[in-house]
Amino acid sequence: MRLTTRGRYAVTAMLDLALNIEKRPVTLSEIADRQGISQSYLEQLFSKLRKKGLVDGTRGPGGGYKLGRSAALISVGDVISAVNEPVDATQCGGQKNCRGENPCLTHDLWQELSLQIQNFLSGVSLKELMDKESKNSGAKAPLTSLTPIHMQVNSAIKTSVF
Amino acid sequence: MRLTTRGRYAVTAMLDLALNIEKRPVTLSEIADRQGISQSYLEQLFSKLRKKGLVDGTRGPGGGYKLGRSAALISVGDVISAVNEPVDATQCGGQKNCRGENPCLTHDLWQELSLQIQNFLSGVSLKELMDKESKNSGAKAPLTSLTPIHMQVNSAIKTSVF
DNA sequence: CTTATAACCAAGTAATTTAGTCAAGAATAG
DNA sequence: CTATTCTTGACTAAATTACTTGGTTATAAG
Numbered sequence: 001m002r003l004t005t006r007g008r009y010a011v012t013a014m015l016d017l018a019l020n021i022e023k024r025p026v027t028l029s030e031i032a033d034r035q036g037i038s039q040s041y042l043e044q045l046f047s048k049l050r051k052k053g054l055v056d057g058t059r060g061p062g063g064g065y066k067l068g069r070s071a072a073l074i075s076v077g078d079v080i081s082a083v084n085e086p087v088d089a090t091q092c093g094g095q096k097n098c099r100g101e102n103p104c105l106t107h108d109l110w111q112e113l114s115l116q117i118q119n120f121l122s123g124v125s126l127k128e129l130m131d132k133e134s135k136n137s138g139a140k141a142p143l144t145s146l147t148p149i150h151m152q153v154n155s156a157i158k159t160s161v162f
Numbered sequence: 163m164r165l166t167t168r169g170r171y172a173v174t175a176m177l178d179l180a181l182n183i184e185k186r187p188v189t190l191s192e193i194a195d196r197q198g199i200s201q202s203y204l205e206q207l208f209s210k211l212r213k214k215g216l217v218d219g220t221r222g223p224g225g226g227y228k229l230g231r232s233a234a235l236i237s238v239g240d241v242i243s244a245v246n247e248p249v250d251a252t253q254c255g256g257q258k259n260c261r262g263e264n265p266c267l268t269h270d271l272w273q274e275l276s277l278q279i280q281n282f283l284s285g286v287s288l289k290e291l292m293d294k295e296s297k298n299s300g301a302k303a304p305l306t307s308l309t310p311i312h313m314q315v316n317s318a319i320k321t322s323v324f
Numbered sequence: 325c326t327t328a329t330a331a332c333c334a335a336g337t338a339a340t341t342t343a344g345t346c347a348a349g350a351a352t353a354g
Numbered sequence: 355c356t357a358t359t360c361t362t363g364a365c366t367a368a369a370t371t372a373c374t375t376g377g378t379t380a381t382a383a384g
Contacts, residue, residue: 001165002165002166003163003164003165003166003279004164004165004166004341004370004371005371005372006370006371006372008272009372011268011272011275012268012269012272015268015271015272016268019268025330027329027330027331028330028331029330035268037372038372038373038374040372040373040374040375041371041372041373041374043331043332043333044333044372044373046331046332047331047332047333050331050332057330057331057332058330058331058380058381059329059330059331059332059379059380059381059382060328060329060330060331060380060381060382060383061327061328061329061330061381061382061383062329062330062381062382062383063329063330063331063380063381063382064330064331065331076275085370106173106174106177106178106181106197107174108295109177109291109294109295110170110173110174110177112291112294113173113238113286113291116286117165117279117282117283120279120282121279124275124278129271129274129275132271132274133270133271166341166342166370167342167343168341168342168343171343187359189358189359189360190359190360191359199343200343200344200345202343202344202345202346203342203343203344203345205360205361205362206343206344208360208361209360209361209362212360212361219359219360219361220351220352220359220360221350221351221352221353221358221359221360221361222350222351222352222353222354222357222358222359222360223352223353223354223356223357223358223359224352224353224354224358224359225351225352225353225358225359225360226359226360227360247341
């Protein structure tokens, strides 16, 4: 799991898409304008999102993108891991042949933690974020915390490959 | 909150430090050897960790590093945010003057989510990871999940600045 | 059928971040 | 004094990120 501005862009774009879809698909130029992201950069991100089934694209006039499935079934973790290459960064490549007294000791621990982060992000759906927004729309109330995270998520959400 | 291999190196090194300290401080060359990380790179990381009070360094023979406070009071989030610059990546710099119909709408949502991730990582202490390891040491049992995460953390841990 | 629209695709480039080297300095135990 | 180890700074190579350019395909609308 990697968490950079790239994932932020992807989540932002997906949220914009989910929030602005009415009947017609949403075009990338709309999202680019609203969110201030380069359209061609969005094209690259959406190429990856499409290959993971998170969005569906239709070409031609009136075309654009729509969500590949219900916003409730798309997790933030799905989006972020879709646009990032998986990280390795161990000197042994997960083969536990690191020399020394403590082979891969902390590596295992990090991998475990990484999995926890992944699970956490799989527990937050786009829909939750959308609902959060509609509650605060218009009102100037400060953003409070999200609803308590349930670690046991719908198994349908857990389809994201690490 | 940023999550890259850099944070992984930092957490790995901090875990190695916490696990290998007996009486004497742990030297960077030890950590570098055990974990296969360049010593000079570790020096850079530990410079930042030291400035945040997460480690204490003592020079000279017999010197090295020790934890700045109890492992139970050092969260993974502390370590990761210590070695990374904070992310912004909004075109308005958080000033909500983005043009268009939905100014900074999704930005707020991301910021909220980012805070949730930060809180989550602040809920996992180095000590928890160490205990996890000592349970599995020797045994070849597969690593199972960490103990359920309590979102309400010790307030002492929440000192990390975002 | 033509045309405008918009997804799709690939190559290249500038900026940033990451990971590492190198060289020096300062504190300190022995 | 001397070896050790932290501490600091400058510099470099590689990787990633963000963006540009220039196309091609599919398709709705005229």
